[in-house]
Amino acid sequence: MEKRYASIVFRHLTADRLAIRYPGLRSVPFVLATPMHGRMVITAANALAAAEGVIQGMVVADAKVCLPKLVVMNEPPGLAQRLLRALGLWCIRYTPVVAVDPPDGLLLDISGCAHLWGGERSYLKEIVTRLRGKGYDTRMAIAGTIGTAWAVARFGKASPIIANGTEVEALRPLPPAALRLDPDTADRLIRLGLRSVGSFMDMPPAVLRRRFGGGLPARLRQALGQEAEYIAPLRPAPPYDERLPCLDPIRTAAGIELAIGRLLDTLCARLAGEGKGLRKAVLRCHRVDGKTVQVTINTSRPSASVPHLLRLFQLQLPRIEPALGIELFVLEAPTVEDTAPVQEALWAGNPGLEDTALAELLDRLKSRSGTRAIRRYLPAEHHWPERSIKEATTIAERPATAWTTDKPRPARLLATPEPVEVTAPIPDYPPMLFRYKGEVHLIAKADGPERIEREWWMESGEHRDYYCVEDQHGKRYWLFRSGHYREGEPQHWFLHGFFA
Amino acid sequence: MRVDKREIMNRLRQDILRLQGDVPTASSAAQHIGLGPVEKAFPNGAFPVRGIHEFIYGGQEEAAATSGFLSGLLSRFMKDSRVCLWISASRALFPPVLKAFGVDPHHVIFVDMAREKDVMWAMEEALKCGGLAAVVAEVQTLDFIQSRRLQLAVEKSRVTGFVIRSTSQSIGATACVARWHIRPIASALDEGMPGVGFPRWEVELLKVRNGNPGRWKMEWAHGRFLPLAPRQTQPLMSGWDRKSG
Structure with missing residues (x-):
């Protein structure tokens, strides 16, 4: 497929933005200025000011002399970059590969996109009309190379669409600055009388390199398509994505669901054909008002099953706010993994952790309450009760060590041990009674102590001496004394759990 | 004549059970789950696998x-490494203890929901x-409609459901x-x-659908339930009845 690029240039980017926000500024000449070397220097001027000869780089005081009614505003720092980025993201509705071209333009790789809008002419017209409708003074050109598109967008006088192979003719009448040269080189070319690209285009590259450095021949080759040039997209195009532009903006839940179903059908058919399944899918809904809403689903094992994924998206539907309508749906699968080939008939209803139905159930539960809601525990090699279990990271993870049952452990463990008052006869004997929440429990039977030390390489503190005790009613508790018994000092006893 | 009458009664009882969704399976041995005399309290003397069992408790102990x-x-x-889901909004269970009762703790998946409503939703989804x-599922309240929904889900999928709830809230009728x-x-x-x-433990069956409530003493030893001093079903005069008044 032949490459086609579009270059968009905003001639008064920041000034237009302020005029959009403050409509009163449209009818007065105004400039944006920023302090530089102790003076206010103009960074941008609107069309009215530019017509009076006020240009970028002038000092505000000088400009005020020639145009006393000039309005001067401070430029918010970083405004141009923010604007370009936002406009670039907006342009993703026309092509997935959009790059920012500072200081005042955008570059679009439109290969294979324009036919969706009925050809390049109506494609260009659509974009320019909508950007001008927003209030930006926009020019745009389409060509087979980035360099030519850039040159024609800024300096072109004839047609903005340059067919592949006609770059030479298109570039010939343009000034040297159209080749993206640094201002010094462009200046020098003009002073030497080389006022158009055509006047030096046919010179041998060695001559140009000797006089003007390597930049000029390289730029020339790029513009003519003899040297490859790449753009860095704002959002890297994911390998698995599907887009669905809508003729009429979609505003109903049923419509959104239908759109998601269509996207999933094509994406899953492709995934299944390649023996892959998605672990994560992102749905971006581009709205009419220029905003983007996005929802994400995660699966616990690679899946290419349309009903399951559709179900997960259905749970997320309330989070999609269509506002005035959604004009483009983009479904991406950023994380894709190989699926083990399954024999559905043989393994259907297979009990255990490998069950597909279980994985799908867990996905549904997660999408309702978050990933942290689902936990599975494995034994950890620690005696300290709070650390004796660890969370499993995947659904299929097996315990590395066996669960131990040699020591009594309670059925319910308090998250933080609660202090209790205890009467204990002599050191290291189990207590006779304890008081918990105002109730006195006389201890009938007791086991212990089981001393559990803290792991000194992890934390410092007192060890615990655990006793399991049974009170007069047959209720069983797990008590511990923190630290050693020391005569004359208060003892700290805690209740840590309840036995079955 | 008298024998005939008993036969007819038995058949009618079976019909009622079937209409209520409790379909007896061919292998009745599969339904003996080692509870000994307690199982006799259930209809047909078999633990109802297709059903929601409600456990009430007062206090942490x-x-x-x-x-x-x-x-x-x-x-x-x-058995054979099947998986169980434990859903709750405030979980205190210490997973390693499951091993002492013959359950592999890594085969239990804990689902922690933020709200009570989500627990019921998750349980219904899981039962399907x-x-x-x-x-x-550990919940605070369970009303009749919720329990009926769960029961209907169970009857389709044959997954047994257990609801643990505290007696701090009033306990009404459930399905x-x-x-x-x-x-x-x-x-x-x-x-x-x-x-x-x-x-x-003292195991008390307060209500059994089509069965006989009763009270037994049991011990868990050597990996199985051990009934203590088996007694006949006694007239129901339970603690819960006294409490509710």
Whole structure:
């Protein structure tokens, strides 16, 4: 497929933005200025000011002399970059590969996109009309190379669409600055009388390199398509994505669901054909008002099953706010993994952790309450009760060590041990009674102590001496004394759990 | 004539059971889950697998006893490494203890929901998933409509559901097949031996659909339930009845 690029240039980017926000500024000449070397220097001027000869780089005081009614505003720092980025993201509705071209333009790789809008002419017209409708003074050109598109967008006088192979003719009448040269080189070319690209285009590259450095021949080759040039997209195009532009903006839940179903059908058919399944899918809904809403689903094992994924998206539907309508749906699968080939008939209803139905159930539960809601525990090699279990990271993870049952452990463990008052006869004997929440429990039977030390390489503190005790009613508790018994000092006893 | 009458009665009872969704399976042995005399309280003398069982408790100690008893039951369902879901909004269960009751703790998936409403939703979703051994949910309240929804989900998928709820809220009628109350009682050791013995409970069936409520004493020892001093079903005069008044 032949490459086609579009270059968009905003001639008064920041000034237009302020005029959009403050409509009163449209009818007065105004400039944006920023302090530089102790003076206010103009960074941008609107069309009215530019017509009076006020240009970028002038000092505000000088400009005020020639145009006393000039309005001067401070430029918010970083405004141009923010604007370009936002406009670039907006342009993703026309092509997935959009790059920012500072200081005042955008570059679009439109290969294979324009036919969706009925050809390049109506494609260009659509974009320019909508950007001008927003209030930006926009020019745009389409060509087979980035360099030519850039040159024609800024300096072109004839047609903005340059067919592949006609770059030479298109570039010939343009000034040297159209080749993206640094201002010094462009200046020098003009002073030497080389006022158009055509006047030096046919010179041998060695001559140009000797006089003007390597930049000029390289730029020339790029513009003519003899040297490859790449753009860095704002959002890297994911390998698995599907887009669905809508003729009429979609505003109903049923419509959104239908759109998601269509996207999933094509994406899953492709995934299944390649023996892959998605672990994560992102749905971006581009709205009419220029905003983007996005929802994400995660699966616990690679899946290419349309009903399951559709179900997960259905749970997320309330989070999609269509506002005035959604004009483009983009479904991406950023994380894709190989699926083990399954024999559905043989393994259907297979009990255990490998069950597909279980994985799908867990996905549904997660999408309702978050990933942290689902936990599975494995034994950890620690005696300290709070650390004796660890969370499993995947659904299929097996315990590395066996669960131990040699020591009594309670059925319910308090998250933080609660202090209790205890009467204990002599050191290291189990207590006779304890008081918990105002109730006195006389201890009938007791086991212990089981001393559990803290792991000194992890934390410092007192060890615990655990006793399991049974009170007069047959209720069983797990008590511990923190630290050693020391005569004359208060003892700290805690209740840590309840036995079955 | 009299024999005929009894036969007819039996057949009618079976019909009623079938209409209520309790379909007797061919292998009745599969439904013996080692509860001994307690199973006789259920219709046909078999533990109703297709049903929601409700466990009530008052206080943390009874909650612990209920978890223990329930884990013992789960061990019968989770043979050949089947998976169980434990759903709750405030979980206190200490997973390693499951091993002591014959359940592999890594085969239990804990689902922690933020709200009570989500717990019921998650349980209903889980009960529809046929691959699970059982689903346990800890809730504060359970009304008739909720329990009916759960019961209907169970009847389709054959996954047994257990609901653990505290008696702090008032307890109304539910559509559950059984209502249990497990209380810890004093353990016993051989004469003169010090220490705490095997866990012992008083198991009370407050309500059984088409069955006979009763009260038994049980011990969990050597990986199975051990009924103590088997007694006949006695007239119901339970603690819960007194409480509710």
